[in-house]
Amino acid sequence: MASDTAPRPPLPPFTAETARIKVKAAQxxxxxxxxxxVKGAYTPDSIWRNxxxxxxxxxxxxxxxTKKWERENGYRLRKELFAFTxxxxAVQFWYEWYDESGQWWRTYGLEDWTFAEDGRMRKRQMSGNDVxxxxxxxxxxxxVDVNEVPIEEKHW
Structure with a gap:
């Protein structure tokens, strides 16, 4: 396993192909x-808004x-590239989970990521809604392979 300080390829500057690879690696x-x-993908001083x-x-x-995954049982996530420079x-994501009462939820959202030269993320902003x-x-x-689920607006 890579150390917390090892470069995390692909490295910026991103292309459409390398940005997609980075998104799926995060997923x-x-x-x-x-x-x-997960922490190995972030710089030691990484900042988040979640x-x-x-x-x-x-x-x-x-x-x-740790707290998130203690509360969000059955967590399964899909991320897709939205845009890049x-x-x-920027990614759009969907994940499903159930709470302590057994109620299932789907979280819909967008994330904005900024990377350091070594390919680790130095900023992450997340906005999401639970349904x-x-x-x-x-x-x-x-x-079910999360990458094989057709995600279309009609399902929203």
Missing amino acids: DAWNTKDPQI RDQFIKGTEEIVAFL DNKI KLADHERWFKEG
Whole structure:
């Protein structure tokens, strides 16, 4: 496993292909639900805005993600490239999870990422909304590849 200071290819400046690779690598890391794996993609002084919370540094990131995944059971995430420039990527995402009562939710949102030269993220801003789901409305059921689910506006 890469150390927390190792470069995280692909590196900026991004192309359409390398930006897509970066997005899917983030998706795969977050789907591990392991904060120690996820933190390696961020600079030690990385800053986040996650909804109404402001987070700085990898230790706060680990604490935030640990609490998140204790609450968000059955978490399964899909990210797609929305836009990119030399060192910035915007993604749209959808994830499903259930709470302590067994209620399923889908979170819809957008993220704005800025990268350091070594390919680690130095800024992440997330805006998201949670929508209650009935079991038959879920997209990311067990055994389904999140990348294969057709996401169309008619499903919103």
